[in-house]
Amino acid sequence: MSDKLALVLSGGSVRAAAQVGVLQAVEEYNLRPQVVVGTSGGSIVAALYAAGLSASELRQLFLEYSRAKGKVVDLNWPGAVLALVTWDYRRLAGAVRGKSLEEIIAQSLPIQRFQDLTKCQLLIPAVNLNNGQPTVFCAYKALGLQPDVDGEYEGYLLRDDLTISQAVRASISIPGVFVPAAFAQDEDCYVDGGLRDGYPLNIAVRLGQAQRVLGVNLGYAGMRRDTILADGPLEILNQSLDIMIWAQFKDRLQDRALVNTRLITINPLIYNIGTFEVEYIPEMIARGYEVAARLFRERGLTPGAADNQERLFRMVRAPLSFPEKNSPYFNYLLENQIKKRKEEPAAERSVLRHLRSLVRRKALG
Numbered sequence: 001m002s003d004k005l006a007l008v009l010s011g012g013s014v015r016a017a018a019q020v021g022v023l024q025a026v027e028e029y030n031l032r033p034q035v036v037v038g039t040s041g042g043s044i045v046a047a048l049y050a051a052g053l054s055a056s057e058l059r060q061l062f063l064e065y066s067r068a069k070g071k072v073v074d075l076n077w078p079g080a081v082l083a084l085v086t087w088d089y090r091r092l093a094g095a096v097r098g099k100s101l102e103e104i105i106a107q108s109l110p111i112q113r114f115q116d117l118t119k120c121q122l123l124i125p126a127v128n129l130n131n132g133q134p135t136v137f138c139a140y141k142a143l144g145l146q147p148d149v150d151g152e153y154e155g156y157l158l159r160d161d162l163t164i165s166q167a168v169r170a171s172i173s174i175p176g177v178f179v180p181a182a183f184a185q186d187e188d189c190y191v192d193g194g195l196r197d198g199y200p201l202n203i204a205v206r207l208g209q210a211q212r213v214l215g216v217n218l219g220y221a222g223m224r225r226d227t228i229l230a231d232g233p234l235e236i237l238n239q240s241l242d243i244m245i246w247a248q249f250k251d252r253l254q255d256r257a258l259v260n261t262r263l264i265t266i267n268p269l270i271y272n273i274g275t276f277e278v279e280y281i282p283e284m285i286a287r288g289y290e291v292a293a294r295l296f297r298e299r300g301l302t303p304g305a306a307d308n309q310e311r312l313f314r315m316v317r318a319p320l321s322f323p324e325k326n327s328p329y330f331n332y333l334l335e336n337q338i339k340k341r342k343e344e345p346a347a348e349r350s351v352l353r354h355l356r357s358l359v360r361r362k363a364l365g
Contacts, residue, residue: 006210011040011194012218021288035208066281125193137167
């Protein structure tokens with residue numbers, strides 16, 4: 001029996017579009033993960049893929065997202081107006097409600113429940129905001145996991161009672177950006193899974209029981225970002241989360257469960273696209289495909305070959321990152337960002353500034 005392959009998709013907000021491009025290459029090169037783990041923005045791609053959408057269908061769906069910003073981003077008008085009227089900003093739990101995105105995902109999913117998935121197993125982490133408990137939504141019985149009497153396994157609370165779209169809504173809830181996710185099934189609320197597992201390798205290994213992991217990490221890779229202060233509070237928050245994910249990644253590599261795991265990480269090195277800049281989705285998809293396909297070619301894979309998984313992980317003894325830091329290709333990607341510097345009125349693109357301008361327009365009638 002061949003080793004179990006897991007696909008791990010990190011957080012990265014709208015940059016998760018690059019993961020769609022990686023999936024195009026994964027399908028083209030006949031790689032078939034049995035487990036998919038996605039957190040935050042990566043949970044959207046993971047959920048749609050595990051529910052049966054092909055990479056081409058995912059691409060088409062994300063291209064539709066790129067033309068429908070107003071439908072995807074539902075600003076939290078009730079909270080904003082109440083906060084402005086009362087001067088009590090505690091009433092503004094987040095700038096974006098997140099309900100529209102949850103509904104769009106639910107409508108796009110051919111399967112709604114974790115227990116009904118057949119293509120591969122899906123695991124989506126989030127964090128319980130009330131008690132800090134890391135939670136993983138999955139069909140844990142199908143994975144052969146036996147949680148204790150409190151529902152915990154390996155330090156995670158396992159749940160299979162939410163729908164897949166609800167789990168995604170929980171995992172994408174960046175604090176301060178999205179209103180925390182709350183559901184009728186319980187009294188607790190949830191925030192971004194990236195707070196505890198921004199690149200959830202250990203979930204793929206400890207819960208998904210994978211021996212091989214192909215990951216897409218959209219986070220910080222050690223590069224310098226000189227314009228961050230000018231990019232506004234939302235991008236400062238995102239850069240901070242990216243740095244935290246990078247630190248988590250380095251710590252996770254010391255996890256004893258990962259010692260015998262063959263790990264390859266792809267990073268498309270997209271770092272200057274804002275949280276809601278969906279207009280760059282086509283270019284990010286293309287970038288993800290380009291980087292993944294180049295890795296596969298360099299590892300000796302050929303499109304459609306049955307032995308591509310063996311070729312991909314052959315001689316991988318230590319964690320492999322692609323492109324390797326400071327290699328010519330790494331530097332090329334850094335220097336050739338999707339959004340050119342002259343196009344960057346980034347502060348004006350922040351969702352908080354956008355919210356304030358809309359409030360002013362409404363107030364003026």
